[in-house]
Amino acid sequence: MLTWQPPPPVAADARVLASGGDPTVPAHSGMMDYLLGGDFNTAADRAAVEKIRAVAPDIGEVVAENLAFYSRALRTVFKAGIEQVVELGIGMPCGDAAHHLARRVSPGTKVLYVSGDKPVATHAKSHLTGEATGIFYNDIREPHRIPEHPEARRLIDWDRPVAIVVRDVLNYLQCEDNPQYLLARLMKSASSGSYLIASNTTSESISDLLYEQLAHSFSNAGQKLVFRSQAEMESLFAGLTLLDPGVVGVHEWRPEKPTKPLPMQFLGGMAIKP
Numbered sequence: 001m002l003t004w005q006p007p008p009p010v011a012a013d014a015r016v017l018a019s020g021g022d023p024t025v026p027a028h029s030g031m032m033d034y035l036l037g038g039d040f041n042t043a044a045d046r047a048a049v050e051k052i053r054a055v056a057p058d059i060g061e062v063v064a065e066n067l068a069f070y071s072r073a074l075r076t077v078f079k080a081g082i083e084q085v086v087e088l089g090i091g092m093p094c095g096d097a098a099h100h101l102a103r104r105v106s107p108g109t110k111v112l113y114v115s116g117d118k119p120v121a122t123h124a125k126s127h128l129t130g131e132a133t134g135i136f137y138n139d140i141r142e143p144h145r146i147p148e149h150p151e152a153r154r155l156i157d158w159d160r161p162v163a164i165v166v167r168d169v170l171n172y173l174q175c176e177d178n179p180q181y182l183l184a185r186l187m188k189s190a191s192s193g194s195y196l197i198a199s200n201t202t203s204e205s206i207s208d209l210l211y212e213q214l215a216h217s218f219s220n221a222g223q224k225l226v227f228r229s230q231a232e233m234e235s236l237f238a239g240l241t242l243l244d245p246g247v248v249g250v251h252e253w254r255p256e257k258p259t260k261p262l263p264m265q266f267l268g269g270m271a272i273k274p
């Protein structure tokens with residue numbers, strides 16, 4: 001007798017499942033991966049993104065602007081002589097990831113990814129562990145563990161300047177997590193001349209409908225999305241010297257081409273440790 005079998009998962013889903021991901025719950029990393037055209041996401045991630053896209057058809061361009069900011073900021077620090085990057089809250093690296101940019105602009109740069117997503121860390125370990133790259137799992141709320149991890153010790157010389165990157169991660173930290181303290185703790189491990197590059201969603205210029213859909217989608221993914229104001233974003237760089245043009249919409253941060261108005265924006269900035 002024939003019994004019904006569920007259809008085999010597509011390759012992207014299969015990769016997530018094989019790495020211990022839960023196919024029934026959307027993951028932020030999987031949603032972002034799908035938006036950026038990656039191949040490490042599940043049907044639940046894709047469905048969650050399509051619900052957001054129904055309200056904000058340009059949502060892909062919003063995250064692309066944030067990616068472009070990251071790329072411009074990293075190229076700036078590479079030109080300033082930085083040869084070490086620690087990127088926190090990484091999803092599956094795709095597009096112009098730090099190690100791809102480094103290879104083109106500053107070969108030999110060490111890039112350490114720290115992921116708060118266990119399936120991402122598991123899957124990426126095999127192809128991101130090399131002479132100049134590494135990845136491990138660590139919740140950003142435990143910043144003191146990062147410099148002590150064997151991969152961090154292998155790749156990063158904390159006595160030399162490093163660029164610490166937190167792109168689209170702080171949105172998932174609640175006020176009680178004290179993101180300002182977490183970043184300050186991380187920067188304490190870094191030497192003078194180190195950079196902090198950070199971006200976060202802002203509620204400025206977002207429609208109520210999109211706000212509600214985002215809040216709904218992210219609560220289904222098990223977390224509350226926190227939009228931060230300009231002043232809150234600036235406070236994350238306390239004790240550092242913010243570089244021009246300060247904390248601005250990411251499309252306004254040293255732009256290289258004009259951009260069109262988008263349904264929401266990230267605020268981003270870069271600062272140096274005196």
Ligand SMILES: C[S@@+](CC[C@H](N)C(=O)[O-])C[C@H]1O[C@@H](n2cnc3c(N)ncnc32)[C@H](O)[C@@H]1O
Binds near residue numbers: 032091173
């Ligand atoms: C929308 S994704 C963005 C991924 C990547 N940073 C990017 O911009 O493409 C949000 C990321 O934040 C990470 N994240 C959320 N809470 C975290 C925490 N407490 N510690 C570390 N990472 C966290 C998730 O694992 C996920 O990879």
